[in-house]
C-alpha cells in the first residue's frame with residue numbers, strides 16, 4: 001500500500017462541527033458573543049491582558065503598527081526569515097522594513113542582530129517567535145525599552161510556547177496570533193491581537209470595526225436606539241462568531257496538542273541524533289517551543305542537499321517542506337537594500353520541516369527517519 005504522510009493536519013473533531021452549527025443556528029454569525037468569549041479565554045490562556053479578535057494574524061500585525069502610529073518615513077526592523085506577512089505589514093502602513101539576521105539555533109532575531117541594523121528612524125521592531133520557537137523575550141523586551149522603540153511580537157505560530165516559565169503572550173506589550181490551519185490551533189482563517197494596556201484594546205476594537213465608537217453587538221444589545229459615530233478611518237478586520245465558536249473548542253485542545261507535539265519532537269531528536277550532518281531544532285535555554293514547526297538543519301557533511309532530500313521524501317509519499325522562507329529573496333522585496341543576511345540564507349537554503357501532527361504515528365516517524373538515514377549513507 002502506498003504511504004502518504006502529510007506535513008501537518010489540523011486537529012478538528014465533531015465538537016468543532018457542532019459548535020459551528022450552534023453558532024449558525026443562533027442566528028448571530030458575524031462578530032458577537034462568541035468572539036467576545038474567545039477573546040477573554042484566549043488572552044487568559046496566553047498570559048495576556050486583553051484579546052482583540054481579527055480576521056488574520058496579518059491584519060493583526062497591520063493594526064499593531066497603526067495603533068502605534070507607524071507610517072511613512074519610519075523604519076521597522078523585521079527578520080527576513082519569516083512568513084512574508086511580517087514584512088508586508090510594515091509596507092501596509094507606508095513604513096520601510098529593515099531586515100535583521102537571525103540566530104542559527106533558534107531562527108529568531110536577537111538583541112545583537114536588531115541592534116546591528118537599527119538607525120535613528122527605527123520606530124518599531126517586529127520580532128517573530130518563529131515556528132513556535134520563542135525568542136529571548138526578557139532580553140529583547142528590555143532592549144526595545146532602552147532604545148525607545150515599540151516591540152510588536154509576531155506570535156502567529158506560538159500559542160502554547162513559553163519563555164521564562166510563562167506563556168509568550170505574558171509580559172508582551174502587543175502580540176499578534178494566527179489561527180490559519182497550518183498553525184497549532186485553527187479557526188479556518190482568523191487571528192488575535194493581545195495587549196497589556198486596556199486603552200490599546202479599546203482602540204484596536206475600533207480599528208478593526210470601521211472606526212465605530214460602539215460595536216454592532218453592543219448596539220444590538222441596547223434597549224435604546226444607539227447612533228454610532230465613526231471616529232477615524234479604519235478597517236473591517238473582524239472575526240465571525242462561527243470562527244470563534246470553533247476557536248473556543250480548539251483552545252480547549254491546545255495544551256494536549258502541545259504536549260503531544262513535544263513528545264513526537266523528543267522522539268525525532270532521539271532518532272536523528274545518530275545521523276551525521278543533521279541538526280534538529282531544540283528548546284532554547286530560556287523556554288519551550290510548541291514545535292509548531294519541527295525543522296532540521298542540514299550540514300555539508302550530510303552529503304545530500306536539502307532539495308534532494310525533499311524530492312526523495314516526496315517520491316516516497318512523505319510531504320515535508322523547505323525551511324522557513326526569506327522575504328529578501330522574493331521578487332516583492334528585490335529592490336530593498338539590506339545588510340548581508342548570512343544566517344538567514346543558510347537556514348532558508350539548508351533546513352527542512354518534517355511531518356508532525358496528531359495522526360503521525362511512531363511507525364510513520366520510523367519510516368521518515370529511515371529515509372533520512374539511508375540518504376546519509378549514500
Ligand SMILES: *Cc1c(COP(=O)(O)O)cnc(C)c1O
Pocket residue numbers: 055056057058059082083085086128130131154156157177178179180190191
Ligand atoms: C502564518 C504566519 C503569519 C500570517 O498569519 P495569517 O493568519 O495567515 O495572516 C504571520 N507571521 C508568521 C510568522 C506566520 O507564520
